[in-house]
Amino acid sequence: VRNAVFSVLVAAALMLVYIAVRFDFASGLAAVLGLVHDVLIMLSFMVILRNFIQMNSSFIAAMLTIVGYSINNTIIIFDRIRENRKKPGCAGMSRTQVVDLSVRESLGRTLNTTLTTLVTIVCLYVLGVSAIREFSLPIIVGVLAGVYSANLINGYLWAALEDLRLGKGKK
Helix, strand or coil, rough: HHHHHHHHHHHHHHHHHHHHHCCCHHHHHHHHEEEEEHHHHHHHHHHHHHCCCCCCCCHHHHHHHHHHHHHHHHHHHHHHHHHHCCCCCCCCCCCHHHHHHHHHHHHHHHHHHHHHHHHHHHHHHHHHCCHHHHHHHHHHHHHHHHHHHHHHHHHHHHHHHHHHHHHHHHH
16 A cells, blocks of 8 residues: 555656646646545545455556546646647637636547446446456546546646736736
């Protein structure tokens, strides 16, 4: 468990650096906070369903899998935000409006990939043996949490962090 927590922290720090270089620091911070949200939701479900989910290597693998899945969705949204901010038609829009537009433009892709993933994982949960169920139930919870945070939290958190940063710069 200690090694898993350490590996998630190292991965989050490296993702923060990567996203800060590729986009900006606010994007990296928003993405890492979204990952913390996803991991905390998975841990919360583990505590609530402790009779069905055990903290073992399958759960840790599921947690690391969800970190990767969630950061991928988040980077897609942030990439769309960056593209939309460069468009001349979006010049007068607020950051929140750009995030709204970016999420709407990415929603079809997000729903298709999420539903495809969920159908597969639910089939594994229903038809699989107990070892597969121990892995697939946290994945189901994590995929739902990851889609929620990538589409409804991270972009808006980025907008709030940027507004805060630019508001302080003006003062």
